[in-house]
Amino acid sequence: MLGFGGIAKRLFGSSNDRYVKGLNPLVAKINAFEPSIEPLSDADLAAQTVKFRARLAEGATLDDLLPEAFATVREAAKRALGQRHYDVQLVGGIVLHRGEIAEMRTGEGKTLVATLAVYLNALSGKGVHVVTVNDYLASRDAEWMGRVYKFLGLTVGVIVPNIDDDTRRAAYAADITYGTNNEYGFDYLRDNMKYSREQMVQRPFNFAVVDEVDSVLVDEARTPLIISGPTEDKSELYLKVDAVVKTLVPEDYEIDEKQKSVILTEDGTEKCERAFEAAGMLEGENLYDYENTQVVHHLNQALRANVIFRRDTDYIVRGGKVIIIDEFTGRMMDGRRWSDGLHQAVEAKEGQAIQPENQTLASITFQNYFRMYPKLGGMTGTAATEAAEFFDIYKLNVVTIPTNLPVKRVDVDDEFYKNAEEKFKAIVRTIREASAKGQPILVGTVSIEKSEMLSEFLKAEKVEHVVLNARYHEQEAHIVEQAGRLGAVTIATNMAGRGTDIQLGGNFDARVERELGDVEGFEREAGIARIKAEVQAEREAVRAAGGLFVLGTERHESRRIDNQLRGRSGRQGDPGFSRFYLSLDDDLLRIFGQQSMLSRMMNSGLEEGEAIVHPWISKAIETAQKKVEARNYDVRKQLLEYDNVMNDQRKVIYDQRQDIMDSDTVGDVVVDMRHEAVNLIVATSCPEGTYPEQWDVAALTEATQGTLGVDVPIAEWVAEEKIDQEILVERLIAAADDTMAAKAAPLPPETWIQIEKNFLLQALDHHWKEHLATLDALRQVIHLRAYAQKTPLNEYKSEAFALFERMLGTVREDVTRMLANAQFNMQAEEDYPPLPDFVTTHIDPLTGGNDAFGPRGNLPAGALAFAGSATAALTEVSDEELADWNRTVSRNATCPCGSGNKFKHCHGNLARV
Template identity: 60%
Template sequence: MPPHETVTGERERMLGFGTLTKKVFGTANDRKIKSTRPLIEKINALEAEYEALDDAGLRAKTDEFRKRFEGGESLDDLLPDAFANCREAAKRALGLRAFDVQLMGGIFLHQGNISEMKTGEGKTLVATLPAYLNAISGKGVHIVTVNDYLARRDADWMSKVYGALGLTTGVVYPRQPEDEKKAAYQADITYATNNELGFDYLRDNMKSELDQMYQRGHNFAIVDEVDSILIDEARTPLIISGPSQDRSELYTGIDKLLPDLTEEHYELDEKTRSISFTDEGNEFLEERLREAGLMPEGQTLYDPESTTLVHHVTQALRAHKLYQRDKDYIVRDNEVVLIDEFTGRMMAGRRLSDGLHQAIEAKEGCQIQPENVTLASVTFQNYFRLYNKLSGMTGTATTEAEEFAEIYGLGVVEVPTNRPIARIDEDDKVYRTAQEKYEAIVEEIRLAHQKGQPVLVGTTSIEKSEMLSQLLQKAGLKHNVLNARQHEQEAQIVGDAGLPGAVTIATNMAGRGTDIKLGGNFEMKVQAALDADPNGNPEEIRARIEAGQAEAEDKVKEAGGLFVLATERHESRRIDNQLRGRSGRQGDPGRSSFFLSLDDDLMRIFGSERLDKVLSSLGMQEGEAIVHPWVNKSLERAQSKVEARNFDIRKQLLKFDDVMNDQRKVIFGQRREIMEAEDLSEVTEDMREEVIDDIVDTYAPPKSYADQWDVEGLDADIKDKLNIALPVAEWAEEDGVDQDVLRERIAEASDKLMAEKAEAFGPEALRQIEKQVLLQTIDSKWRDHLLTLEHLRSVVGFRGYAQRDPLNEYKTEAFQLFESMLDSLRSEVTQKLAQIQPMSEEQRKQLLDQLRREQAQAQMAAAQAPAGATNPESEAAGPAVAAKEPLIDGFDETDPSTWGNPGRNAPCPCGSGQKFKHCHGRLA
């Protein structure tokens, strides 16, 4: 027997054994379902007891549960009672009694899983059960939705349940008043979108006072439409950006070196529009950068500290050699305006990112506009991993189970439907051309419409939905097109999609949040009738519509239920399943069918030529379709390949972000400790000691003799960083003075200076100044560090050509840069505190106000960040311009005595946002 036959036979036997095992023991999912049965029986056994309680009794139970929790009982112990209490409250408040499968879904959510529940199974109600149970701990519960409309709707709807149980409900939305938002986060249950939660987390970590922060921790989150939020929307990070510091001197300084380059200094590839420096070019640049004072002696372009410099030098080279005036851009009114290469039109307001536009401005001698820099950023993956416990709900998660498990540690459990699914899923119909396919689609819609069957048509893009809409108009078929411009209008369209003979075209049905009910949405019909006749009798109107509703529902059921017609397959099976799942809710009849052609993107990419030959050999006539289960399986295999590739891309991006995330946690943790601390003198003292150690080790290295010390450098650095003049030269000539003695004497003099400052300022005032200086310096250094890491990310990929792993290189250099940032942080804080001079009460107040205003400028950018605007590299329409408001009360442009005493590099007190030396402090 050939070896391959043996292997095949073995594999078949193993598969057969696997099938047999599943029949005997059940699948892993079956076993999870079975494990909840005893809990559900307990909850059901308690139902009569809770039905006997009055409304006040239900509310009192919540206090009882809290006492039991504080007494040492776990939430798992409280689950049967809490679920029974919540179910009874929902029955009274909403008229909805949770089915056993809904209790099951709630149990899995409480256990930190994803409950996969089909459309129409009541996921919004399911969330109330674990939310109530976990709110008993008093640490808050976040329920996350995909849009603001759903957050408001669900909060309003379910607050009736929570209110009956004595819990508070809050909802978070964009541009919400401060007090209202803070109250929403303090509520027991908080509804919010993923974008707003992420942005508030970043904003909180830019605040300077604890009482300004919104969020009170990350205890438990239930994510609705979890696949849409944690996978589809997790592709781009949330970023808060703002204008950077004035770097015009760096751009112009580097630009002056470029005309001296010769062709041997760089390699240019016009075909790929790429350019890089040669070894000769790097050596030439290092020499010139040192001469220009842009790079310290002893540092090379290959050092991690040079990452930002390398980035700017490379951008300057691109500006000079790749971008040509009057071809790629023009200069108009001292401004660089880009030209669209396809249309030849000017693109006013568009700017190149990553400092390239500034490099062109320096080349042309124009005014250099500040580039937007990242003030704070976080990926959804790393935000949601902050929660102590995470769970989610969706109708389609199984296909992405591996990603949920690997990235978030979430298991996926398929919860059975309350009633068996009666939907008929037909095999795909494959046509040779798109024209044949669309003709068949219009005909299929006509037939369904004639017999009164509602049709939901799924498309993959807005463009295709509009094209299909035009075809239906020509055919005289009335229809609705679903777009995302108005959420309320969208809910109405989805609500009407189940009316007899309705035709609805939808681009993407994920996260719509409104069920398609056969015969139409009863509550929406009632509301519309009440709006049309405000003086009518509500009870009579409800009775009339109820009678018509039953008739409409029966008519649709006789016609076969909702018909879901998809115009092509999506890259992801999950999106296809979301669309298909809209039909057949709660055991309703329905059917689904996918109409494809060889011109579709997925068919074209994955072997349509071979299929085309098969169709030709079969002698298919025009308008005929091939229908076979093999085609379905082939397409699903192609889809699973695309899903696996996209997962790998997201996983690789996350590995890079994890490096920054570890550093982000350290910085945000330090900021919180600083805000919580009453007295930071020990922290600043430790920093000062480390700075002194660095100064001594640099200029008087260990095991060196006094005559080998760099006395001049030591003296200058002590004056610069510690603001004290010491007889260092005399000490060096004394016998018995070594590094330790030198260190002690410097520390003693520095401690004495700071003690004098504490006495002059008053301990309380100095503590406030220390806190503001620490926070401001941390934020400034962290912003610069984020920019450096962005630059490192953009260049580290090239290390792969040298057989070095880019991720490992990034980790190593990012760590070195972080260490370097902490060193410079210690040095800058010590220097600022040493240079603060005793002042009057009024001056002291002005200094604190100035420090707070500088802190507030960064926070202003954060507060204005729009939820959903996730990428700062979009072609922004120029830099943001802040309102000009003086930083000092009583500031007078014509009277320098009202300007305070700002440093040369401090923000100008006039409020322009420029440095003092470039504004009112400019030398004549």
């Protein structure tokens, strides 16, 4: 029986239905312009852009222009692409323009929808960013949809790895810029490490459209973007801390093997405090004072290295190196290193040479990056299950757009088997039967390993198939384009096939491009007609066989990914079919499922090979998925809460840097810093309320010479009868100002201004880098405050603020000291200091691999020269050998050529080969 809410929904529709219905009058206005725009010549249609911009300059708003602008884009798309926007696509465009998320099913033409909102917002001249999930899609969409924009007189740029700053700057200066979330984020961080506006590549943010918005803003938001560089040598520190840890006995700590963590007891803490104090490594009275944050961090890592990590189990020592052993495969992971100083702690434990760790130079989460855009829109096939998170974090509403044609796909209940072997046998049987009648099948797996396992089963049964993995997005797209052909069997992980439609009978455009290539004239026309007839005949045969069969080998931990897989079938009114096959061995059910209930059902007289289908099972699986989704949301939310603390400080530092770069002069800032430094020096050596005979004259003299660079008779001043702190400050300020004026006098004013700017920026960058390292270390240990009944996040906020205040004071003192003691001449260099060598990191939460590779690369320091040169020579390899490597070598493995680089950055890099 329906409740009141159900009756109201039946009568009036859902709030989403009412919202979409409310857009129909606007769609009618757009359609009303079509008769007047269709007759325009190409030149007149392109001239619409000039007219729109003139109206904007006269005071019109983008909303005023929307109906006519959308109608103009629709007509341009007809002429440039041969595609006309459906009315539901116009609705999607309006939703994007309003800064909301358009949830549109696969095959509804999201890529084309984006052109509407992107064109309209690009008219302002402030730039629009289109964000894609990989470099291939960025390049493809920039070229493909770029035809529409260029037809209308707009410029288009694309940001991909391995391009120089001048090319990037030109791409960002275009009206519309395509690129990946990684590239945009890293460019923002790199820009805020530069020394002048001219060096920066990005413009102020305006509007962004995020394709596959759930993947970018939810899945990948679990890990931040990090730019790091090698630190100074800390070998001595690791060795000292390791020596202290080796004096501890089992009673001094408690071990949690499940979490792979170890915590000092009270006695252990006291013992470490005494040892560090004796070694002169302790500041203050307590080990856990924030001055000792770095020492505590290294202590925790040394404890884990000595107590938790075992030689020949977690790692081996070979050739003077500590090599990680993968806990799942048992293989050596040569070249991979533990982070946060753990690897160095193990090296110290084993007495091996300690390699320098990378130190964070800049970092940001995707949440905080994308929240900087004044307006943000997104599109995806699956966003409704994460609607609450989109609103909580980004203030984005999710609007479900109806399909152009009714969905005919049949989604049947899951089949449940006792174990994985029975499940795979049933899957192979189903695939053989469906393929035999000509029905194409897309088999979805949750990991590459499961894909390979199923592939072995199919090979044994002699079933022809293609296996897709995440190695090359470009190859994926080409295979997926033909996955709808008669009897085709395609196995894909959850990463595969994004951005490409599976069209029944095959993709006509892709076949023309591949089979006809450069063929021209009559021969090309005949070939096109032949391919068109073949695709049409095959499409009808596939429809008769039931359309695309989507077969899931297990449920993903997120309902959204399951819906993405199902959404591959039943596009544009095509028939389709989907079913998931499950077993008790599936990771999701094994870890999060209601084992007792499932086991009872499995043992209730079920024969071997027999499946069970029951609504209870679907309910139990959905409950397990909700548990995982809630846990992952908590992970992302916690990451954001901690990053918000750093984000406030990041904004202050980045705003200060930009103010320094934009200012005509920074003399006032430098003078204020110098005066504050004088006040601090005097307050330290001559505390308020004390008499001159109590002042520390020696320390005051040393600080005056070291920090201010002035040599004045401090002792004589202090001996004067009417001296006090205020008079002392006035005299020191006058002396320091005179000294700096004398230094600046021989240099041209513009040279002195540039010198002051460079010193300010270098001091800010240096201390911000050190501050980030301290915050990283604090973040690792702050959870221990929970044992004292304190909230770790509040403690982190409090200590981070105190550390930030202290950092700003240190910056003031350092700038004063550097300028006072530096030697200048008439030939003083005005060149900007070079940027440090750095590596970029973004850990893919699905694979655990590093999917960041910018212009300076995701490479060890020694390989930076290779990464920085677009023309660096590769070792000669035969085509046969390279093809073999492409089949057998993992993207993240070391390249077999012996370069020492990862395969994906060497011979496996499509951009270079």
